[in-house]
Amino acid sequence: MECDFFESAFKQFGEGQFRRVLDIGCGGGRNVVEMAARGYDVLGLDNNEKSLKYLEKRLKRRDLGAEILTADMANFTLDKPIDAALCTFNTFRHLVSENDALSHLRSVAKALRPGGLYILGFHIIPLDADPECHERWTAQHGKTKVTTTLKVVRFSRAERREILRFNLHIRKGDEVLRLKTEYPYRLYTGDEFRKLLRKVPELEIREVYDFWYEIDHPVPFDHELSDAVFVLQKKVDA
Structure with missing residues (x-):
């Protein structure tokens, strides 16, 4: 697309x-x-x-x-x-x-x-935007299934910055891998x-x-x- x-x-x-x-x-x-x-x-x-x-x-x-x-x-x-x-x-x-x-x-x-x-x-990010954000989505290709969870863990208008946490849950057959990362975004x-x-x-x-x-x-x-x-x-x- x-x-x-x-x-x-x-x-x-x-x-x-x-x-x-x-x-x-x-x-x-x-x-x-x-x-x-x-x-x-x-x-x-x-x-x-x-x-x-x-x-x-x-x-x-x-x-x-x-x-x-x-x-x-x-x-x-x-x-x-x-x-x-x-x-x-x-x-x-x-x-x-x-x-x-x-x-x-x-x-x-x-x-x-x-x-x-x-x-x-x-x-x-409009001024009236809700600083709370929690999203989850899943994608699958063959036997591999990936679930992504996104959450805003810190939000500051004064600093024009938010901290996002991403969690990945990857399942391929009986194997499971979990990954977590955080990084800042400018507002x-x-x-x-x-x-x-x-x-x-x-x-x-x-x-x-x-x-x-x-x-x-x-x-x-x-x-x-x-x-x-x-x-x-x-x-x-x-």
């Missing part, structure tokens, strides 16, 4: 041909693998070497090619321009300081060619993101969507927006 949306956005908002695509904070490479399978020249960027090694194995199994870069998403440079950058499902919120978030947007703007797109998705209201984006004038909002990824159904960028997907474009004269 995400990659279908990316391609639709390239056609609807992009200028020129879209071939070279950067997936930021790519992790195990969900989008890298799919976009490579669709014929794009993909670059996967992450600072987790274990995840990138896993991605390399996935690409090899499917006989696909992609460029892998171990780098910090807060500050990176590329050897040649990209047509599009992708960063979805809250990866951006791992940048917990204003300086890192700003440096990241400037790095993306520098890497994009004029007219290129940055598709950025993350949760906006954003819509106005806070607008203020940040104004500091990077090379990028402008072309349209806003939600996590349904329906290209024909944009949503208002208002105080009710929570699941946000921004289609940003580098100005042609930038």
Whole structure:
């Protein structure tokens, strides 16, 4: 669904041909693998070497090619321009300081060619949002069943930060593996993101969507927006 949306956005908002695509904070490479399978020249960027090694194995199994870069998403440079950058499902919120978030947007703007797109998705936290959050979902592939539980264990508007705890319960036949991790996310209201984006004038909002990824159904960028997907474009004269 995400990659279908990316391609639709390239056609609807992009200028020129879209071939070279950067997936930021790519992790195990969900989008890298799919976009490579669709014929794009993909670059996967992450600072987790274990995840990138896993991605390399996935690409090899499917006989696909992609460029892998171990780098910090807060500050990176590329050897040649990209047509599009992708960063979805809250990866951006791992940048917990204003300086890192700003440096990241400037790095993306520098890497994009004029007219290129940055598709950025993350949760906006409205002022009236309930700080309590507890979610659980399950996925199964063959004999492997994975249950993920997410819980907010700390929430501070003053610090613009929340701490999330992820629990993974993995069952494969009679084998069970349990994993737990916690990490911080930066909080954003819509106005806070607008203020940040104004500091990077090379990028402008072309349209806003939600996590349904329906290209024909944009949503208002208002105080009710929570699941946000921004289609940003580098100005042609930038």
